[in-house]
Amino acid sequence: MANSDCIVLQGGNMAEAHPVGFQWVAEAKARGATVIHIDPRFTRTSAVADRHIPIRAGSDIVLLGALINHVITHDLWFHEYVIAYTNAATIVTEDFADTDDLDGLFSGFDPESGTYDSDTWEYAQAGGGEVEDAGGEKGEQSSTEGDHGPGDQLGSGGAPLENAQVERDETLQHPRTVFQLLRRHYSRYTPAMVQEMCGIDAETFAALAETITSSSGRDRTTMWGYATGWTQHTSGAQFIRAAAVLQLLLGNVGRPGGGIMALRGHASIQGSTDIPTLFNLLPGYLPMPVAGLHDTLADYLDVVSGPGQKGFWGNADAYTVSLLKAYFGEHASAENDWCFDHLPRLTGPHGTYQTMMEMLDGGVEGYFVVGQNPAVGSANSRAQRLALAQLKWLVVRDLSLIETATWWKDSPEVASGELRTEDIETEVFFLPAATHVEKAGSFTQTQRLLQWRHKALDAPGDCQSELDFYYHLGVRIRELLAGSADERDRPLLEMTWDYALDEHGDPEPESVLKEINGYEVVPASGEGGDRTAGEGPGEAGDEGGGSAGSEAREGVGRALSGYAELAADGSTACGCWIYSGVYAEETNQAARRTPHGGDGPAQAKWGWAWPADRRILYNRASADPDGRPWSERKKWVWWDEEAGRWTGSDVPDFPAELHPHHRPEPGTGGVDGLAGDDPFVMQSDGKGWLYAPKGLVDGPFPTHYEAAESPVRNALYTQQQNPTRMLYPRGYNLDAPSAGEAGVEVYPYVFTTYRLTEHHTAGGMSRWLPYLSELQPEMFCEVSPALAAERGLTHNDWATIVSPRAVIEARVMVTDRMRPLRVDGREVHQVGLPYHWGVGEEAIVTGDAANDLLGVSLDANTQIQESKVASCDVRPGRRPRGAAAEELVADYNRRAGVTPQTGNQRLTDPEQEGRG
Amino acid sequence: MSPISPLEWPVLRQLRGRDALGRGPAVTSATTRELTSRNARADRVVQSVCPYCAVGCGQRVYVTDERVTQIEGDPDSPISRGRLCPKGSASEQLVNAPGRQTQVLYRAPRSTRWQPLERDTAIDMIARRFVQSRRRTWQDTDEQGRPLRRTMGIASLGGATLDNEENYLIKKLFTAAGAIQIENQARI
Incomplete structure (x- = not known):
């Protein structure tokens, strides 16, 4: 971040939520960078930014779309970068119809299921031929429920394509090039629309556009930073896509000081996505198998690594087989598809809300x-x-x-x-x-960096790590199942569970880290490949006990040096391919602690970054198509003609010896299919995607829809809300009416939820600490002086906040930091609610939970809930107690005419729009 | 403790030494002079990482008599350069919090109170319930006969505050058990 010339923080409050990380923003600013904060509230971040731009919560795609429009219309995009490194020149099939044609919908929408068939979004095939392996069949699959959730599955690259042989027009004149479609799609995202929908005036917009474009190009880079202010929306994935499109147009990806930074909120939230405790993923962003789509290993690999596609996903067979070897050890063999059938199958989204x-x-x-x-x-x-x-x-x-x-x-x-x-x-x-x-x-931090924590002392009393608990639970479960002949128990009994143990009989965490890293499989002596049949479950059960102090695990050989060593023939095991290399040379690379990371701009001798210790992803893009740095000031990785390899300040994110002018034989797949100017090595066509032909369930271009609950009409299209959002019409999950519906005036205000520096999420690690509890003792709501006057709220007194789900109370904070915005011809008031408190008897400080107010409406890409925008009413005084609280909510819902069907129509009735 | 001597009278020390205004060493008592920081007295210092947000600030953990006495920012860290925010600075209290639970507790059906339980007994009881629930709620195939090999009767939530190695074991154990409903804060 310190290398940036302009930092835009949008959808987050970095100074508050990541105060120490924010020192790099401050450092960039001290070096002359401009810092802009775009947020509904004036916060601690705004206070130290060069400029705060208030925006109506949930309208970010209108603003980003208008910036895209501005950059194209004024010819401010980075021509060389965009033509060579993005899919701007790629031609899209003529069946594609945009939201301009269909008033807010893309082609392929099925109103019954609320899903798109993405067949018509595909690239046109080179030579005008049909998609090689039956596009129709794929189309059918992509409309199944199982396809929901791919936004999260693609944490390590783009969606697979059946064939990456695409037709390109590098003059960008063809009307169906991505570039021309992009121009047309965003032509209605104008400064006037920004004024009407975001509440940002034309002058402010022009200043923002000038700052970011003048801070981008060969010599300068602009960075975006976001947090849950972007993800927690029914179009959350598309908020981030919109920033990605803009950053690609400006040439700000894969370069120092550029990019889009996800500012994540838990110590290992990145790690728990990479090595997922998530329903839809296996380690390393391999998808969990879906019934009907991945019935056999061959089906699975076909879908994950489409045969003609370019790049490193072409080796998905090696990643998958190595994972199965790590899970099931000697039981996984070529004959039994490496125990692929031991994996359970999904039949739809099985997220935390479902x-x-x-x-x-x-x-x-x-x-x-x-x-x-x-x-x-x-x-x-x-x-x-x-x-x-x-x-x-x-x-x-x-x-x-x-x-x-x-x-x-x-x-x-x-x-x-x-x-x-x-x-x-x-x-x-x-x-x-x-x-x-x-x-x-190890934790994996927000910048993909793994850092090892050494143990300082033993835990007191019964306290125990999750590593110890789950290890012993697994041992106990296997003991209970020992001897079982039941087919369903085989995966548990055949799972490798024999980690090296310490003197207390607890697993050594480095033994687990080595499995994650991957190792050479040492074949059991005197055994062939056909092991599964004669293996007694009882014997396998005994393995679970392990042996105290054991060092070497059976079958576990040399630690692998990186994912390039992985093979699909069972000779390697690897628990998470993107982490391969973290235990290279039998050394815990995550524990590296050279002060300040050693010399060099990457400060690489501190911890270990996935993949392959790279600090900037897709860094091939930091050099021009000929392999030279774009400028001296922004040099990072470049081609050394003499040595015949890529070199620079970082580990090149590219085949080390692939010449920038190399062009593969057309039709070559996998890593060999990469051209010397395909920097996006995890994308199936090697290019940055301005247009996503696959991989998102709600459209190839980010498009503005209003939140599930919004008092404001969508001025861009008839379609009010994201038509693919996940709906849960239940009595306990009612929605407020939106603009144009009767009863919208009963819940007239927009509320948004957020964090404070002094607390952590739901308070489990902060409301029990005396210092932190003293610093922020009480639940409060932030309101503007105008709203306070309108509703008779008094600073420091109580307010009651009502939504269709619940009623809570909070102390009133009247502050100019909350500013009413002029939107769609009227004043829109926003209410700010921190969400750290809860009702109970144990914490030092307690209070009503803001989350009680929120409903469950989910982004269909990610299954993440919309918790940054919802509708409410605010009234002075404390909330009623006991049964009277429920009665109050019921009374509101009666007045608003709320039923489980309210707000749960997928398609907006055009008749209704006029009434907004 | 140095012996009491008239020469140690602060006024004399002011005149004798360089601290004529009496704002420094001249007025420092022997007790104060002999104070050392608890960090300097620690038995060991261990490098760690802050457990709150995802920035990953370096921490130094000071341990004396098998008790954490202080946690401070690690100046060697290229990420944080020694700084910690209010939460990171308070993390000594996370370890020594007055409300921290160190005993396994159990609440029986319809009971109004907790009761203590041996940890091994608790793990055994949980393992038995796991096996029983899994058996009761097992789904072998879907309505079209395609394999599912799973249970929808056991779910898990949490992971973003845990270590990679811990998440790895949870995912592996639950996947082998056919329990697919595993989620964490990344979805929220």
């Missing part, structure tokens, strides 16, 4: 909650708590007795009589956890 609804329906018996506090921290947290009461058993592992552990005796629902402790059947186990200093292990 799971909550299944709990409410009685379908879930047991639930583990580890280091998370959904009774406070998940949207519609009231429904979360009611769902917990439907479980047979619940295991909570945390440092303190968080609300998710104690809801059965002290939740608001117990206080109101809705739940009665004596009637709740749920068994609850609370197991105390070890803190970060009482165990060794």
